[in-house]
Amino acid sequence: MARFRALTNGRVSAAALALSVGVLLSGCSGTDDKHDAEHHPTVVATTAWEAGFAKAAGIDDVQVIVPTSVHHAPDYDPKPSDLTAVAEADFVLYAPFEPFAAKIREAAGSRAKLIEVNLDNSADKVTAQVQTLGKEFGTASAAESWTSAFIAEYDRLGKEVRATWPGGKQPTVVAQVFSTWAAQLAGAQVVGTYGPEAVTPGQLAGLAAKKPDFVLDNAHMSSGTALPDSGAKQISIVNFPGQDYDLLGVYRNAEVALKKAMSGS
Numbered sequence: 001m002a003r004f005r006a007l008t009n010g011r012v013s014a015a016a017l018a019l020s021v022g023v024l025l026s027g028c029s030g031t032d033d034k035h036d037a038e039h040h041p042t043v044v045a046t047t048a049w050e051a052g053f054a055k056a057a058g059i060d061d062v063q064v065i066v067p068t069s070v071h072h073a074p075d076y077d078p079k080p081s082d083l084t085a086v087a088e089a090d091f092v093l094y095a096p097f098e099p100f101a102a103k104i105r106e107a108a109g110s111r112a113k114l115i116e117v118n119l120d121n122s123a124d125k126v127t128a129q130v131q132t133l134g135k136e137f138g139t140a141s142a143a144e145s146w147t148s149a150f151i152a153e154y155d156r157l158g159k160e161v162r163a164t165w166p167g168g169k170q171p172t173v174v175a176q177v178f179s180t181w182a183a184q185l186a187g188a189q190v191v192g193t194y195g196p197e198a199v200t201p202g203q204l205a206g207l208a209a210k211k212p213d214f215v216l217d218n219a220h221m222s223s224g225t226a227l228p229d230s231g232a233k234q235i236s237i238v239n240f241p242g243q244d245y246d247l248l249g250v251y252r253n254a255e256v257a258l259k260k261a262m263s264g265s
Contacts, residue, residue, distance in 0.1 A: 004233060014025070014118055025104040029088045031095075040059070040061070040108055041058045041059070041063050041090040041091055041137050042063075042088065042089045042090045043063070043089060043090065043091045043092075044062070044063045044064075044065065044085050044086050044091070044093070044112075045065070045092075046060050046064075046065045046066060046073070046092075046093065046094040046095065046101075047064065047065070047073045047095075047098075047240065048064055048066070048118075048240045048242070048243075048245055049073075049095075049119050049239060049241070050064075050095065050119070050130075050246035051064045051093075052119055052241040052246065053129055054093055054133060054137075054245075055125075055245045055246070055247065056130045056133075056146045056147075056150070056248075057130050057131075057133035057134040057139055057142065058134055058137060058139025058140075058141040058142025058146070059139065063085055064245070065078055065085070065086075068240070068242060069235055072220055072221065073172045074098060074099045074241075076100070076192045077100065077102075078100050083104075083107035084107075084138040086104055086107040086108050087107050087108065087111070087202075088112075089108075089111075089112045090111070090112060090113065091114075091137065091227070092104060092112045092114050093111050093115050093117050093133075093138065094115075094117065095116065095117055095119050096116050101114070101258060107113045113136070115136060115262050117129060117133075119135070119178075119239075120181065121181040121182075121239060121250060121251075122142075122153050122180070122181045122184060123150075123151075123181070123184065123185075127147045127150065130143050130147055130150075130213070131143050131144065131147060132220070150247075150248060153216065153242070153248055153251070153252075157185060157252065158185050158187060160255055160259060161185060161186045161187070161258045161259055161262065162186065162187045162254055162259075164262040165187075165262060166213065166262055166263075166264070170187065170188065170189055170193045171186070171189070171213040171262065172188065172189045172210070172211075172214075173186075173188045173190055173191065173211045173212050173213065173214045173215065173216050174190070174191060174192040174193065174194065174207050174210065174214075174215050174216070174220065174227065174232065175190055175191070175192075175193050175194075175196070175216040176193070176194055176195045176196075176216060176217070176218035176237075177193050177195050177196060177218075178195070178196065178220075178221070178239055179217065179218045179237040180193060180215050180216070182235075182254045182258065183216055184192075184252060185251060185255070185258070186258050188213075188214070189256065191210040191212055192206070192210050192212070194207060194226065195218065195221060196218075196221060199225075199227065200228075204226075204227060207226075207227055208229070208230040208232075211230070211231075211232075212227070212230070212232045213233070214233050214234070214235055215230075215232045215233070215235065216228050216235050217232040217235065217237065218237060219237060219238045219239070220238070220240065222236065233261050235258060236255070236257065237257065237263045238250065240251055
């Protein structure tokens with residue numbers, strides 16, 4: 001409706017106004033989505049991770065509270081301007097475990113619809129979450145198109161990684177709990193997990209005793225070498241998309257890191 005407001009702010013003829021409205025209406029026809037060219041919902045996401053889900057579901061313009069330069073989102077303290085943006089949104093995406101979630105819920109007021117996002121990059125959960133958001137936003141067809149493209153790309157990336165298995169044998173991994181999706185992408189066998197709480201010496205000893213080939217660490221919550229002296233090669237897995245909020249980019253980056261480690265390059 002920005003074009004309509006711009007026209008009515010000045011002095012225009014009735015004929016010009018009618019023509020403009022007709023153009024808007026004609027541009028809105030032919031879409032099955034509830035939020036079409038005439039109304040795009042205002043979406044605010046707490047982090048780039050939630051924003052990636054929103055973009056995949058068909059929202060091109062997402063306002064993100066935590067800057068992508070903040071590597072560990074829980075360290076961020078929302079500014080008053082962030083909370084104002086939340087209050088003016090149609091939808092607010094957040095994760096319940098985020099330390100500032102209570103502030104976000106309080107700032108949302110009565111207008112914004114709060115949506116808890118399941119931040120899990122496992123393929124089945126991603127497709128389910130994207131389609132759910134598409135229904136909420138009225139962008140179901142865009143979400144469905146992205147899901148189809150994602151499934152095809154995910155299968156391709158998985159084949160690329162499996163082709164680099166050391167000796168052609170399925171590798172074993174220990175993974176940080178938020179990085180197990182990367183093991184699924186690689187077709188690796190998960191023999192143990194750790195985190196998000198601090199790992200005790202006893203737990204470390206138990207995980208090392210499993211003699212994993214690789215450790216899939218969470219780049220956003222890393223505390224250094226997870227299993228020192230175990231002989232396992234550690235791979236840093238990034239869960240968040242970059243400034244483009246492209247969720248598919250997360251899987252492509254993981255494929256590069258996994259292939260590099262497994263091929264020994």
